[in-house]
Amino acid sequence: MAKEKPDLVYGTLDMLILKALQHEPRHGLAIADRIQQISKDILHVEQGSLYPALYRLEAQGWITAAWGVSDNNRKARYYKLTSAGRKQLAAEQEHWSRITKGIDLVLAEG
Amino acid sequence: MAKEKPDLVYGTLDMLILKALQHEPRHGLAIADRIQQISKDILHVEQGSLYPALYRLEAQGWITAAWGVSDNNRKARYYKLTSAGRKQLAAEQEHWSRITKGIDLVLAEG
DNA sequence: CCTGCAAGCCTAGACAGTCTTGGTAAAGGA
DNA sequence: TCCTTTACCAAGACTGTCTAGGCTTGCAGG
Numbered sequence: 001m002a003k004e005k006p007d008l009v010y011g012t013l014d015m016l017i018l019k020a021l022q023h024e025p026r027h028g029l030a031i032a033d034r035i036q037q038i039s040k041d042i043l044h045v046e047q048g049s050l051y052p053a054l055y056r057l058e059a060q061g062w063i064t065a066a067w068g069v070s071d072n073n074r075k076a077r078y079y080k081l082t083s084a085g086r087k088q089l090a091a092e093q094e095h096w097s098r099i100t101k102g103i104d105l106v107l108a109e110g
Numbered sequence: 111m112a113k114e115k116p117d118l119v120y121g122t123l124d125m126l127i128l129k130a131l132q133h134e135p136r137h138g139l140a141i142a143d144r145i146q147q148i149s150k151d152i153l154h155v156e157q158g159s160l161y162p163a164l165y166r167l168e169a170q171g172w173i174t175a176a177w178g179v180s181d182n183n184r185k186a187r188y189y190k191l192t193s194a195g196r197k198q199l200a201a202e203q204e205h206w207s208r209i210t211k212g213i214d215l216v217l218a219e220g
Numbered sequence: 221c222c223t224g225c226a227a228g229c230c231t232a233g234a235c236a237g238t239c240t241t242g243g244t245a246a247a248g249g250a
Numbered sequence: 251t252c253c254t255t256t257a258c259c260a261a262g263a264c265t266g267t268c269t270a271g272g273c274t275t276g277c278a279g280g
Binding site: 028029030047048052072075076077 | 255256257258259260265266267
C-alpha cells in the first residue's frame, strides 16, 4: 500500500464530486467511496479534503444539502446537484479535457 | 483572450519542465515558450511559477544549471536534465497516466 | 549618444486546495 | 456495558501557483 504521490490531482475534486452526484443524491462518505470504487482504487478522497470541498460547492450553489438517514441507519447529510451544478460540471469537464489535451501534446513531444 | 480558469494543472509543471528539457538544454523563458507552443497555446507558464519550479527541480538534483548566452545574445541560465531527472520524468509520466485514468473512469461514469 | 523596449532572471507575499490530525455523536453487536 | 463502525466536522500545516513587483543588459531608432 505504498503511497508516494497524492491520490488526487489538485483542482479536480470539485468536478469528481459533482460527477458522483450526477444521477442521485449521496451523503459525504458515500461520495468518497463512490469515487474510489469507480476509479478502481486509483483515486482516494480524504475526509479532510472532502468536507471543505462540499462546503465550497454548496456555497457556490452547485449542490444543496439535506439531512437524511443512510443505509446504515445513521444520520447523514445528503447532497444533491442543482441545475447550476450541472452546468458547472459540464464546464469543468470541458476545461479538464482541454488542459489534459495540452499536457498530452507536451508529453507526446511534438 | 478570456481566461477564467488556470492555465496549468496544479502539480504538473515539474513534469512539463522535465519533458521540455528531454532533448536539449534550454533556458528558463525558452522552457516556458516551448511548453506553450507545443501545447498549442493551451498551457501557459507564468514566470512566477517557472522559476520556483526550476529551483525545486535543481534542488532535487533532477536538473543542473549553467550560465550561457541565448540566441538573442543575452545571458541566460541553461538547464539540463540529469539522469536522475530522466528517471523522475518517467515516474511522473507513469503517475500522471495512472491518475488521469482514474479520473477518466469517474468521468465516464461506470 | 541617448532613450526606450524587449529579453531574461529573480523575489516576496498572497492565495487556494489538499492533507494531517484531531474531535464528536450515535447505531449495533459482543 | 463497551467497542467498533459510520458519519460529520474543524484547525492548522503544507505545497505549488499566481500577482506584482524589480533588476540588468543588448539593440534599434532618433
